Amino acid sequence: MPDTIQAPALPVGHYGYDQVDRAFLADRVEQFRDQVARRIAGTLSEDEFKPLRLMNGLYLQLHAYMLRIAIPYGVLDSRQMRELAHIARTYDRDYGHFTTRQNLQFNWIRLEDTPDILARLADVDMHAIQTSGNCIRNVTCDQFAGAAQDELVDPRVHAEILRQWSTLHPEFTFLPRKFKIAISGSPNDRVAARFHDIGLVAKPAPDGGTMFDVFVGGGMGRTPIVGVHLRDDLPEEDLLAYLEAMVRVYNEYGRRDNIYKARIKILVQALGTEGYRAKVDAEFAAMNRARYRLPPETVAAIRARFGTPDLHAPDDAAEQLARARRADPAFDRWVRTNTHPHRAPGHISAVISLKPAGGIPGDATSAQMDIIADLADRHAFGEIRVTHMQNLVLGHVRQDELHALWQALRAADLASANIGLIGDIIACPGLDYCSLANARSIPIAQKLSARFASPELQETIGPIEIKISGCINACGHHHAGHIGILGVDKKGEEFFQLTLGGSPGSDASVGQILGPALPEDATVDAIARLVDAYLVHRTGGERFLDTYRRLGAALFKDAVYATA
Amino acid sequence: MSDVRNNRREAGGSSVITANRLLDGRIVWQVAEGDWSTIIADARIIPNADIEAAIAQAAARQQADGLVGIYGVQVETDATPPVPVTVRERIRAFGPSVHPDFTPVAELEAHA
Numbered sequence: 206m207p208d209t210i211q212a213p214a215l216p217v218g219h220y221g222y223d224q225v226d227r228a229f230l231a232d233r234v235e236q237f238r239d240q241v242a243r244r245i246a247g248t249l250s251e252d253e254f255k256p257l258r259l260m261n262g263l264y265l266q267l268h269a270y271m272l273r274i275a276i277p278y279g280v281l282d283s284r285q286m287r288e289l290a291h292i293a294r295t296y297d298r299d300y301g302h303f304t305t306r307q308n309l310q311f312n313w314i315r316l317e318d319t320p321d322i323l324a325r326l327a328d329v330d331m332h333a334i335q336t337s338g339n340c341i342r343n344v345t346c347d348q349f350a351g352a353a354q355d356e357l358v359d360p361r362v363h364a365e366i367l368r369q370w371s372t373l374h375p376e377f378t379f380l381p382r383k384f385k386i387a388i389s390g391s392p393n394d395r396v397a398a399r400f401h402d403i404g405l406v407a408k409p410a411p412d413g414g415t416m417f418d419v420f421v422g423g424g425m426g427r428t429p430i431v432g433v434h435l436r437d438d439l440p441e442e443d444l445l446a447y448l449e450a451m452v453r454v455y456n457e458y459g460r461r462d463n464i465y466k467a468r469i470k471i472l473v474q475a476l477g478t479e480g481y482r483a484k485v486d487a488e489f490a491a492m493n494r495a496r497y498r499l500p501p502e503t504v505a506a507i508r509a510r511f512g513t514p515d516l517h518a519p520d521d522a523a524e525q526l527a528r529a530r531r532a533d534p535a536f537d538r539w540v541r542t543n544t545h546p547h548r549a550p551g552h553i554s555a556v557i558s559l560k561p562a563g564g565i566p567g568d569a570t571s572a573q574m575d576i577i578a579d580l581a582d583r584h585a586f587g588e589i590r591v592t593h594m595q596n597l598v599l600g601h602v603r604q605d606e607l608h609a610l611w612q613a614l615r616a617a618d619l620a621s622a623n624i625g626l627i628g629d630i631i632a633c634p635g636l637d638y639c640s641l642a643n644a645r646s647i648p649i650a651q652k653l654s655a656r657f658a659s660p661e662l663q664e665t666i667g668p669i670e671i672k673i674s675g676c677i678n679a680c681g682h683h684h685a686g687h688i689g690i691l692g693v694d695k696k697g698e699e700f701f702q703l704t705l706g707g708s709p710g711s712d713a714s715v716g717q718i719l720g721p722a723l724p725e726d727a728t729v730d731a732i733a734r735l736v737d738a739y740l741v742h743r744t745g746g747e748r749f750l751d752t753y754r755r756l757g758a759a760l761f762k763d764a765v766y767a768t769a
Numbered sequence: 770m771s772d773v774r775n776n777r778r779e780a781g782g783s784s785v786i787t788a789n790r791l792l793d794g795r796i797v798w799q800v801a802e803g804d805w806s807t808i809i810a811d812a813r814i815i816p817n818a819d820i821e822a823a824i825a826q827a828a829a830r831q832q833a834d835g836l837v838g839i840y841g842v843q844v845e846t847d848a849t850p851p852v853p854v855t856v857r858e859r860i861r862a863f864g865p866s867v868h869p870d871f872t873p874v875a876e877l878e879a880h881a
Contacts, residue, residue, distance in 0.1 A: 697855030
């Protein structure tokens with residue numbers, strides 16, 4: 206290659222692929238192209254083909270094939286977002302759905318188009334690996350990583366290291382069940398670390414390096430469990446060795462006889478924390494530590510593949526933002542709800558709500574994706590983050606540019622001021638799309654967000670997290686909802702069970718079932734009565750969760766079932 | 770398919786046969802042997818006493834017909850056109866409730 210040709214700048218916020226990565230992906234696409242051809246020709250049966258397509262993120266759902274595309278640690282760049290918009294327009298129905306694992310799903314994909322779609326994704330350094338199957342899935346991360354004022358360590362470099370370690374890991378491709386890892390670098394848990402198979406929290410080590418808190422055995426599904434704290438002092442150089450030992454113990458002792466008891470949470474409960482820790486320590490002690498050591502030079506080499514944002518803002522950026530807020534009450538409200546403090550002076554993180562009143566949580570049209578890509582280029586170094594709450598974040602926005610950003614978002618119907626409020630509902634695709642679901646999640650979310658559409662009302666109600674799952678697999682995280690809603694099937698009809706008191710954060714808790722499931726047409730009214738009861742009984746600045754924890758379930762039960 | 774929800778049939782009831790198309794995954798309903806439609810109104814209605822044999826016959830030629838996941842769906846006895854008895858199968862038949870523009874009939878008309 207001539208010296209005069211410049212390599213493209215490294216992307217801000219995520220690892221920049223090199224030629225080895227790209228060659229691997231190109232080979233992988235051609236491998237799948239051949240597998241699809243053999244399936245269509247009939248030389249591969251559906252039973253033979255299914256695990257192969259799932260390893261490439263292709264599910265057969267209720268109405269069509271669904272392609273789940275990996276967004277490692279939830280970070281993508283504007284070029285990648287534009288490609289997703291193109292795929293939505295060309296191969297799907299002009300929209301995509303951002304998921305609770307910070308991925309993106311297309312719901313109307315054709316099998317025969319899939320190799321071409323994967324080739325287009327590979328052109329922008331994307332793929333659909335680790336989005337299905339009993340492997341280590343896409344590692345999720347704090348949506349404010351590298352930007353948040355309260356962050357102690359930027360966890361994305363370690364998230365990337367975990368991605369490279371886990372991708373096609375030969376020992377961990379056929380685990381007893383899927384395996385989910387989340388990583389944060391803030392003491393304020395925004396990744397639900399305690400609800401993951403492994404949750405990691407990076408923090409500074411006494412020697413100036415990095416070490417990790419390690420949680421294990423958390424999860425949702427039909428057996429919701431808050432993970433146990435395995436250790437608080439895992440050194441960076443042992444990160445891969447220790448995780449290797451943790452997953453090896455699971456791989457060896459995890460149950461394979463019963464799919465409902467196959468996750469690591471069941472193993473940890475069966476062995477007990479000390480029993481599991483002893484087995485991991487024994488495995489760790491027996492390992493070739495030199496082989497698995499993560500030296501600082503490797504961390505630095507991975508870090509060097511990340512672009513770095515140039516965080517310089519005018520001295521009066523904060524004053525400009527303050528003036529704009531005083532002049533525009535609607536903007537002021539959006540800043541209150543949809544921004545997060547940034548570590549750098551004159552900067553702020555902006556959350557783009559994908560939850561318009563009456564809308565489908567997590568959906569974005571191709572036109573919106575293109576607009577967001579343009580705004581990311583203009584205001585955020587081309588970097589976009591996907592949140593596990595199914596929203597998007599522009600991490601590094603200059604405060605003096607925030608008003609212009611908000612105006613552009615508002616013009617694209619992307620400026621709902623509801624982050625962390627009752628309109629910011631997680632909902633899985635539910636029975637409208639998912640072949641596993643028992644009930645529809647999205648219509649309940651739509652009715653609730655329409656009912657509580659008023660931004661003033663939402664602010665009055667204050668922080669509250671409603672999470673809806675269409676079946677017990679809990680993709681909508683209902684167990685961790687302040688108000689959780691679980692769709693159940695009763696003789697072919699939809700009913701909804703309410704749980705109260707769940708929390709995904711540092712104060713993690715599993716919601717408790719309130720009472721009998723409600724018919725679909727009674728559910729939204731029941732939740733409205735429940736919210737009314739909270740407003741009557743809260744004191745001071747209590748969140749809904751605080752009031753529930755103080756008073757218990759009885760008054761909410763009365764409110765829900767009094768007229769149901 | 771082994772999903773228990775697909776095997777709820779009452780004696781004396783009637784069913785239709787459904788599958789997904791291999792190439793695009795779309796839902797189809799059996800009109801006659803080797804003939805499938807995206808519109809459930811076109812489907813032939815089969816007494817539950819005969820449905821297992823009809824499913825087995827359809828499954829035997831699923832690769833030739835370009836289909837996957839063949840199974841039977843019980844329908845309301847008196848409804849015309851046929852309406853599945855479960856909400857799950859009604860959503861399969863009539864499209865996602867959150868996108869009224871994506872019904873199979875609308876899709877057919879859009880491509881007419």
